[in-house]
Amino acid sequence: xxxxxxxxxxxxxxxxxxxxxxxxxxxxxxxxxxxxxxxxxxxxxxxxxxxxxxxxxxxxxxxxxxxxxxxxxxxxxxxxxxxxxxxxxxxxxxxxxxxxxxxxxxxxxxxxxxxxxxxxxxxxxxxxxxxxxxxxxxxxxxxxxxxxxxxxxxxxxxxxxxxxxxxxxxxxxxxxxxxxxxxxxxxxxxxxxxxxxxxxxxxxxxxxxxxxxxxxxxxxxxxxxxxxxxxxxxxxxxxxxxxxxxxxxxxxxxxxxxxxxxxxxxxxxxxxxxxxxxxxxxxxxxxxxxxxxxxxxxxxxxxxxxxxxxxxxxxxxxxxxxxxx
Numbered sequence: 001x002x003x004x005x006x007x008x009x010x011x012x013x014x015x016x017x018x019x020x021x022x023x024x025x026x027x028x029x030x031x032x033x034x035x036x037x038x039x040x041x042x043x044x045x046x047x048x049x050x051x052x053x054x055x056x057x058x059x060x061x062x063x064x065x066x067x068x069x070x071x072x073x074x075x076x077x078x079x080x081x082x083x084x085x086x087x088x089x090x091x092x093x094x095x096x097x098x099x100x101x102x103x104x105x106x107x108x109x110x111x112x113x114x115x116x117x118x119x120x121x122x123x124x125x126x127x128x129x130x131x132x133x134x135x136x137x138x139x140x141x142x143x144x145x146x147x148x149x150x151x152x153x154x155x156x157x158x159x160x161x162x163x164x165x166x167x168x169x170x171x172x173x174x175x176x177x178x179x180x181x182x183x184x185x186x187x188x189x190x191x192x193x194x195x196x197x198x199x200x201x202x203x204x205x206x207x208x209x210x211x212x213x214x215x216x217x218x219x220x221x222x223x224x225x226x227x228x229x230x231x232x233x234x235x236x237x238x239x240x241x242x243x244x245x246x247x248x249x250x251x252x253x254x255x256x257x258x259x260x261x262x263x264x265x266x267x268x269x270x271x272x273x274x275x276x277x278x279x280x281x282x283x284x285x286x287x288x289x290x291x292x293x294x295x296x297x298x299x300x301x302x303x304x305x306x307x308x309x310x311x312x313x314x315x316x317x318x319x320x321x322x323x324x325x
Contacts, residue, residue: 007109157194
């Protein structure tokens with residue numbers, strides 16, 4: 001459930017340890033400080049390793065740490081991490097080996113970013129999911145990318161991605177991981193500067209202890225899937241008429257069917273441009289609730305993407321979930 005996490009601590013001084021000094025890159029940053037009314041210069045030290053990325057900034061007064069917890073534990077981020085403690089213990093050792101200074105328990109670090117994710121095993125239907133979900137509008141922006149066969153939705157507070165995990169590993173790491181075949185990754189990236197988690201948890205100051213709690217990760221994943229209506233099955237165009245006739249009046253069913261027919265030849269943006277704002281979002285809600293927004297791009301029903309119970313995710317055994325399970 002948990003992938004990348006980043007946090008900061010400003011209780012220096014911190015310095016690169018002598019044993020690892022040749023792996024660090026030292027640079028200077030020149031900037032205008034509005035509070036002091038003049039230009040300032042600060043020295044930064046950066047360390048980029050597979051295990052983690054570390055930045056010492058503010059003339060050695062602060063430190064930023066970023067790492068993928070699954071990669072720390074397993075060497076890859078395909079496997080699941082629900083309990084963050086073992087990975088944080090390894091990260092603590094790594095930081096202590098490369099940084100001179102007092103490093104407290106990492107659970108007490110102020111978080112700056114956290115990524116929640118889940119793998120769905122959808123097999124050969126993966127391209128159909130990507131094509132179908134590429135028509136889904138959510139948040140302020142959305143796009144389908146060529147890289148990794150991904151669909152992205154984002155605004156100032158969140159970035160949500162759904163993509164072919166096997167293809168991403170193959171393209172980025174040049175590895176052919178058979179276990180990743182047919183794996184659809186659902187991923188949410190949340191950053192502190194947006195204040196999204198703070199508003200949802202009704203707290204101003206959050207640490208790793210707060211954002212890495214399994215119940216919190218599960219809650220945000222489940223809520224996103226529900227709000228995007230991804231946990232409902234995607235019905236086919238051919239089934240639309242029967243479903244609409246069964247659930248709507250004749251007039252409404254005819255109107256909604258017309259919208260779906262337009263989607264066969266155009267995009268949702270085209271439909272949106274031809275409707276008033278209230279009509280578009282009202283019709284979208286009706287179609288979503290019936291599993292028809294968007295309809296499946298394949299000739300088969302695509303099962304909804306539903307999380308297994310949290311008790312199953314907290315088990316030690318790694319089991320990618322089947323779509324709809």
